[in-house]
Amino acid sequence: MTQQATKLVIITEKLLLNKVAKIIDEVGAPGYTVIETGGKGSRNVRSAGKPTVGDSFSNIKFEVLTPTREMAVKISDEVAARFFDDYSGISYLCDVMEVLHAHKF
Amino acid sequence: MTQQATKLVIITEKLLLNKVAKIIDEVGAPGYTVIETGGKGSRNVRSAGKPTVGDSFSNIKFEVLTPTREMAVKISDEVAARFFDDYSGISYLCDVMEVLHAHKF
Amino acid sequence: MTQQATKLVIITEKLLLNKVAKIIDEVGAPGYTVIETGGKGSRNVRSAGKPTVGDSFSNIKFEVLTPTREMAVKISDEVAARFFDDYSGISYLCDVMEVLHAHKF
């Protein structure tokens, strides 16, 4: 049996790693995946790879599979409300995912 | 001309890199992409970045574009059957992808 | 208010990082995210992680959220036309994404 799911993606500054992870946990998502990324947005280009003094300003990407669209939006709103005024970031979702196998979902 | 495709995502322990890749090849997918990830699931938090004694327990994420949904499910089932009892991992798919350009698909 | 968006993914050789980024900017996408990847395709296996003489041949993955499907296809065509004869690469899209929060979209 498979299960419909929504995939929420949040890309923001590495500095916020733990804070965003905490929010995801609190809202009750079954888990998340984090990936280091570089990129460019409306603000300034993030340093990808090359040694810059302290890499605390490069980006991270969270991917969170949630059972409901609501949960995804809830996480996204919370993160945006707390951080997106001051930190760069973007969040988007895709709600036609299907989870095939998971230890807990 | 574009072509409909299914995107299968498998996130599991780095240790299984070669074994999972082998399965994907055997089932006959035209290719795959691997990304190093950290994350949190129902088991324990994977070490992302910071030096831990041997990084063999951090995660990898496979993204496989398959021409048919069946092929994706076949890969996922095979991987889950062989590894997900003992190793942490999750697999999900999205079957509304369109391949625009590929050398072989 | 959320906004429909198309997500274009381009996976190609690291060597092309700046050239592809330039194309994405020129076509006018609001931004992009870059991730280092390894993988296997119709050509040869890319070196993932392990030190190989000069890592210029490993892969990068671009993820670009565009407001319209046309913009995504335009970027993809331009990249393919300029590089996919000689360099390995694949591009695909998913046009059922929704942007929840962004500084500029």
Place this chain on the structure above:
Amino acid sequence: MDFLSDFLTLFLSKLQSPTLGFLVGGMVVAAVNSRLQIPDSIYKFVVFMLLIKVGLSGGIAIRNANLAEMLLPAVFAVATGILIVFIGRYTLGLMPKVKTVDAIATAGLFGAVSGSTLAAGLTLIESEGLEYEAWAAALYPFMDIPALVTAIVLASLYINKQKQRIAAGEQLNIQEYASKQPVAAGGYPSEQRGNSGGYSITASGYPQRDTAGERVKIWPIIKESLQGSALSALLLGLALGLLTRPESVYESFFNPLFRGLLSILMLVMGMEATARLGELRKVGQWYALYAFAAPLLHGFIAFGLGMIAHYTTGFSLGGVVILAVIACSSSDISGPPTLRGGIPSANPSAYIGASTAVGTPVALALGIPLFIGLAQALGG
């Protein structure tokens, strides 16, 4: 007159040190878009090696030092750190098109200390044979932390005042406030208000949290600073030097590698300086001006205070130079993340650009030789 000529010759003779060569070399390498890179992990490790060595030598020597002597210089260090922030807020902060919070954050970063600059200073001081107290390098945190704390507190007070005024509907003030925003400071606050091309979107018009009147906590900031990688390495070295017997490994490993690793670090600093120049340009010439003048001014202030300690409590001239170098330096490793977290609304391009692209090179190329030359001229 005689003094001046003495000083000038001494000053110029300093400018040929290899350390500076590597710094300039790094600037050039980056300027010509070379693909030469020092991997990030190497850079991090080099910084660790330099600071733990500084700590170790300090710790070993402190064992039989009279720490009471440290009191006055430490007080002066704290005072300088705090003073620097206020100077920045009321000079840079009042310039047109300079956002007040950005100015405060920048001043905080210039008040904070650069481990690399300190390491470079110690090398030159030693090769010049200037005597200094074993604990002098331990003055680092006494200036670093107060500066960062002051900046973060000052900024949050300012922001809360703004919020209240706005709440009180002083439209004028808002315009003034808005008008003070740089047009393209890394496209920062402008984009925030979505007024450049695309528009910003939100899923469900999320509520502005009302942070007005929030009191800023000081202890977390101090902890955050102490947990920084640079300061941690220095303190770890101090502790190990004091409590264990690391002489053997110090002599066989940390000490001999010091100068070489320092030259590598200087190379990276140079590359960084060029890389950040673009960001600095974005935020306008006032930052460049401040970044050039401030380090020397700060150094002179600390040098002056140091001399007071020299005459009253016999603080060594070498120690005076170290105090001046600490003041002259601007943080490049631990400071930025602390400020990013502590003053989120400040534009990182502004303070990092100013510190890395101009502040640090000035401190290294002018500050260090300047204050050493000064001490030597005074020392006779």
Place this chain on the structure above:
Amino acid sequence: MDFLSDFLTLFLSKLQSPTLGFLVGGMVVAAVNSRLQIPDSIYKFVVFMLLIKVGLSGGIAIRNANLAEMLLPAVFAVATGILIVFIGRYTLGLMPKVKTVDAIATAGLFGAVSGSTLAAGLTLIESEGLEYEAWAAALYPFMDIPALVTAIVLASLYINKQKQRIAAGEQLNIQEYASKQPVAAGGYPSEQRGNSGGYSITASGYPQRDTAGERVKIWPIIKESLQGSALSALLLGLALGLLTRPESVYESFFNPLFRGLLSILMLVMGMEATARLGELRKVGQWYALYAFAAPLLHGFIAFGLGMIAHYTTGFSLGGVVILAVIACSSSDISGPPTLRGGIPSANPSAYIGASTAVGTPVALALGIPLFIGLAQALGG
């Protein structure tokens, strides 16, 4: 009585070595959540440098050594490695709430050898001027591999037996088996059965492969161990020392850097120990107890066997200590992945937590000084 006082003074004098200082320093640094980090690539390289140096010095010296002497100690090493696993299985493995496979895996890891601990031991032994055979370090694989092989074989035999019983429908046994599962061992086996909050899902109820009766192959395990980065570096060094003339580069590079790099590694080990403490807590106090007592017990066993070789074949006292240290150490680099692959159903949090958080620190801080002191007291 006299002997005991001798021993105690000798033992205590060892506790101030800088090596230990860095270990403890690392623990503290991590405990206070410092952002100080030694990059992973540096860590990997340091381990390589240490083990290839150990190998090189061994290889160079072995050239004109009588390897026949090595026979008995090697046999004892193998015996100890195997014995350790059985001890663990029938002590730790019988404790309540301890899963048998977890216990076997843990014992396997404690039977296996830590290159870092070995390196630390050699440093101290040399600085104490204890004589030892050039080939002593080469005893590493003779204990490491048999321990891992034994553990993996034992575990798979046990699992197959379980499967057959279950097939035979011994419900009792299942309950007993299930009841022995830790409640929250990294949320491990429990989640596996989806009995904690969410439920686990599968696309097409995939078939349980029936592995009962599968015979475990031994050669792949040996190969896997030999291919491990640590052992490979050691063997590479041995080969190069034996077959080429690396004296120049050994004297100018690998040897002088050894002590310094070791101190860096100790720092990482300390940070690791703290980082893993949490995982150890999850799996309960029995693991902590085992991880504290086992290394010393294993060391004494090996020390005893070593003394037999000392009296019969004249195995040096330094060699005896090395044998004891090898037994006392628990693998932290190559062992875990091998076990993860060989005993997939065992919970990595259990064995890694036990080894890294307690086992290694105990071996370094107590084991090494203990056995050196013992040898010196016996040596007269």
Place this chain on the structure above:
Amino acid sequence: MDFLSDFLTLFLSKLQSPTLGFLVGGMVVAAVNSRLQIPDSIYKFVVFMLLIKVGLSGGIAIRNANLAEMLLPAVFAVATGILIVFIGRYTLGLMPKVKTVDAIATAGLFGAVSGSTLAAGLTLIESEGLEYEAWAAALYPFMDIPALVTAIVLASLYINKQKQRIAAGEQLNIQEYASKQPVAAGGYPSEQRGNSGGYSITASGYPQRDTAGERVKIWPIIKESLQGSALSALLLGLALGLLTRPESVYESFFNPLFRGLLSILMLVMGMEATARLGELRKVGQWYALYAFAAPLLHGFIAFGLGMIAHYTTGFSLGGVVILAVIACSSSDISGPPTLRGGIPSANPSAYIGASTAVGTPVALALGIPLFIGLAQALGG
């Protein structure tokens, strides 16, 4: 006869150097699938350390050298670099199943210079006590850049000619051209035409840009080469050696670490060689043959030209060997990306495989000892 025996004994005596030991060690380690790895960042840093050291020593010595002497050897270096490309294009390039552009690219890589091989050569030359001019290492770019430029120009001329012919509809020629494509050169050009299993798809049948008649620009290629990490490090070292006074840090850091870091690099080179063997196999035996013979041939050519300079302008024998080693070496760091960008249609598996898997080992294991032995035998 007497000369020959002299030479042979000298040659054989070179084969036991530890440098070679590490190279072979690396090959074996990779061949047995060991998990031992030298992290990429370490590798990059080691290369930097070696080349900046070579540059520094050169720069320091050049200060009071007569650079006029450099003219003739430099001219010979340029000539050799260009010649090598033409040789490759008209030997390897004419073999059956070898794509012409692949051959040109391969020849370009063999004409280009390997910093690692140069470093290894210098070490052996010094330990053999051969005298050489301080600026000899600075011949590197004089051969490296012309070779790459020639290859890229030659290739684009060839491709344009092909395009025009095809446009002119010479079907024959196309078949011939197609038939010359390797069947599975990394599955390269074949897939490009989608004739193996799956088919290639495109969103909107994108238009082939008509690049026929495009003129290739030379300056960008030169800039690209100079910006390469290896050459940048060398030139940076030269500049610092010339303009600053880096003696202290050179003596205390860069020089002592040189031999050790070189051995690490040799290890990586060996591992690389094995790793690339597979790719080389894919592209067929002609590449293997070329990769084995060409380095020695190139070395002899340069050695010959060097001897001319030796007799005419008194170019030292050590310098002659360095010139030969530079010619003998094939680029492994900066060359490949430059060629990948400059000749995109060439198959990287072909030239990287040939250079890394066979060319470099041959240059290190045979070339260097060969030319040193030769010089010594000639030197008397």
